[in-house]
Amino acid sequence: MIIYNVTINIDNSVKEEWLEYMIKTHIPDVMKTGKFTDHRMLKLLHPEPDEGVTYAIQYYCNSQNELNEYQKNFAPALQAEHLEKFGEKVFAFRTVLEIVNE
Numbered sequence: 001m002i003i004y005n006v007t008i009n010i011d012n013s014v015k016e017e018w019l020e021y022m023i024k025t026h027i028p029d030v031m032k033t034g035k036f037t038d039h040r041m042l043k044l045l046h047p048e049p050d051e052g053v054t055y056a057i058q059y060y061c062n063s064q065n066e067l068n069e070y071q072k073n074f075a076p077a078l079q080a081e082h083l084e085k086f087g088e089k090v091f092a093f094r095t096v097l098e099i100v101n102e
Helices: 012-032 064-073 075-089
Strands: 002-010 038-043 053-061 090-098
Touching: 002 012, 002 064, 012 038, 012 053, 012 075, 053 064, 064 075, 075 090
Parallel strands: none
Antiparallel strands: 002 053, 002 090, 038 053
């Protein structure tokens, strides 16, 4: 199992709008691609108060192949939509993890 982890820091001025967008629009759109089996959204508990709020969204997929297909065929448009909506008010970085033991 592969986890596609997206960590995002959000400026305090858009945090409520961003959270609603992610829950109601972006995450459902990612899941509709059919490349992921599940997802989880987590919030960093001890952010610096002046540095916004940080979340990690983890998308679970069965193989690196599935993730590669997502990144090639779906991610560019979804990321562009996110960037257009929030611009420099958010900073994201992505990591890929493999579950070794549960």
